[in-house]
Amino acid sequence: MTADESSGTASGVSRRTVLTxxxxxxxxxxxxxxxxxxxxxxxxGSYHRxxxxxxxxxxxxxxxVYVPDKAAEGPRPLVVFWHGGRWxxxxxxDYRFVGAxxxxxxxxxxxxxxxxxxxxxxPGFMDDAARSALWAAAHxxxxxxxxxxxxxxxxxxxxxxxxxxxxxxxxxAAVGEAVPPxxxxxxxxxPYDFLPLREADVQDMFGPPQIYPESQPINFVRADAPxxxxxxxxxxxxxxxxxxxxxxxxxRSRGVAVTLKLYPKLVHADTVAALSLPARGRAxxxxxxxxxxxxxxxx
Numbered sequence: 001m002t003a004d005e006s007s008g009t010a011s012g013v014s015r016r017t018v019l020t021x022x023x024x025x026x027x028x029x030x031x032x033x034x035x036x037x038x039x040x041x042x043x044x045g046s047y048h049r050x051x052x053x054x055x056x057x058x059x060x061x062x063x064x065v066y067v068p069d070k071a072a073e074g075p076r077p078l079v080v081f082w083h084g085g086r087w088x089x090x091x092x093x094d095y096r097f098v099g100a101x102x103x104x105x106x107x108x109x110x111x112x113x114x115x116x117x118x119x120x121x122x123p124g125f126m127d128d129a130a131r132s133a134l135w136a137a138a139h140x141x142x143x144x145x146x147x148x149x150x151x152x153x154x155x156x157x158x159x160x161x162x163x164x165x166x167x168x169x170x171x172x173a174a175v176g177e178a179v180p181p182x183x184x185x186x187x188x189x190x191p192y193d194f195l196p197l198r199e200a201d202v203q204d205m206f207g208p209p210q211i212y213p214e215s216q217p218i219n220f221v222r223a224d225a226p227x228x229x230x231x232x233x234x235x236x237x238x239x240x241x242x243x244x245x246x247x248x249x250x251x252r253s254r255g256v257a258v259t260l261k262l263y264p265k266l267v268h269a270d271t272v273a274a275l276s277l278p279a280r281g282r283a284x285x286x287x288x289x290x291x292x293x294x295x296x297x298x299x
Contacts, residue, residue, distance in 0.1 A: 007135060035094045038276035044098035046070060049099065050143075055112065056128070059211035060119075064092055064101035065114035067143045070106070077107045077187055077293050078145035079135045079186070084156025084272070086204055087119045087125055097276040105290050108145035110136040114161070117205040122215055123171065129161040130171040137180035143284065151184045151293065154270040159190025163228075163247070167220035182296055184290060185228045188271040191220040191239045192247035221250045227257040229292040231285060233266025257295075261288050 050065040068076075081098050083090040092111040100108035112132035114125045133152060141147055154162035165171050166185045172178065197203045197212055206215040213219050228251060233243040243264060248260040263270075263283050274283040 006231070008041065008152065016041065026120070034273075038097040039271065039280055041277040042097040043099035045103060047100060047103035049096075055132045055136075057113065060113045060115045060132065061128060061293045063110055063135065064099065065143055066103050066111070068103040068106055068108070070270035072106060075146035075149055076144050077105075077149040077183075078110070078136060078140040078147070079107050079151045079153050079156060080110045080112065080133055080142055080162075082112060082114065082129060082132075082154035082158030084154070084158045084162045085116070087122075087157045087160075088201070090116075090157075095272075098272065100285055101275040102289075105286070105293070107293075108140060108143045110140070114119035117201065120203045121207075123174070124147060124163065126165060126171045127174060128177050131164040132254040133134060133165060135175050138255075143185075148181065149183050149293070150181060151186060152182060153188075153289075154190065156189040156190060156268065159187035159253075160192065163187055163192055163217035164215075164220065165191060166228075167217055167222065167225055168214075168258065182226045184226050184292060186231075186292065187228065187244070187247075188231050188285065189233065189236055189268050190217075190230070190243060190247075192243045194239070194243060196269075207237050218247050218250050221254055224256045225251065225254070225256045227259075227292075227295065227297070229261070229281075229288060231261045231271045232263070233268065233270050233283075233286055234262055234264045235266060236268045259288075 020174040026252055046069040048069060050069045052062045053065060055061050068179060079102050081095065083095050092113045095111055099111050114128035131178045137147060137150055152162040152166055162185050165181055194217055195212060195216060197206060206212055230244040230248055232241045234241050244260060248258045251258040266283055269284055270282050273279040274285040
């Protein structure tokens with residue numbers, strides 16, 4: 001059962017955002033065990049994985065590309081997925097199940113790593129988001145993807161990266177490039193409207209205080225933004241559902257096409273965990289993504 005809502009009250013990102021990994025996968029287990037459970041079936045998927053391709057000169061500026069083995073039946077979408085981890089931890093290798101799931105749909109998937117706090121503060125990880133997106137846009141065709149079907153996607157902190165780099169063109173400009181043509185943004189359990197910042201490390205990574213508003217995707221909503229799919233669990237007390245509700249409301253107020261999926265029984269990690277085969281029954285995340293990408297786009 002889904003709900004489509006657009007109201008909510010303001011709140012910050014909970015300290016429990018530290019649990020951004022697949023802590024609820026399979027309703028038991030956490031950390032490394034949960035990722036192993038999610039990724040074990042993905043190893044046997046029908047795709048080819050190109051690993052640790054550099055998109056920059058720094059050690060964390062590496063990405064993996066997942067390409068379906070089966071021949072394309074039509075134009076092949078290209079999806080960049082950034083992992084969550086409170087902007088301070090996580091690794092692309094832990095999300096192999098996401099790459100595998102997207103190839104099931106016939107997409108080419110790009111999973112980048114990015115630098116974390118405290119190595120960098122904002123805009124350091126945003127710089128990496130822009131660079132990895134630009135790499136994907138420039139090289140996706142080499143893997144059989146259609147550059148006109150280019151989507152940015154993330155979970156939790158990764159959804160924040162996807163939304164902000166989609167809306168604020170300064171990050172592409174900062175690396176000397178024009179904004180690539182983005183067909184849509186897909187956000188799973190994302191923080192888009194999370195002021196005030198109450199935790200010392202979050203204040204530090206997005207500070208000083210006078211620039212806190214620049215960290216909020218909701219502040220950069222514009223009428224020409226691409227369509228967006230926002231998926232959130234109503235039992236999420238890590239990144240509160242009001243983030244997606246408020247963001248969707250702001251997008252709609254400016255005429256942006258947005259699909260909001262709110263699932264009553266899901267907690268924070270469930271939205272991405274449902275892309276793994278063991279937890280596929282938790283939520284129709286994969287079907288939601290497929291339906292969103294199938295929607296006709298205006299030229």
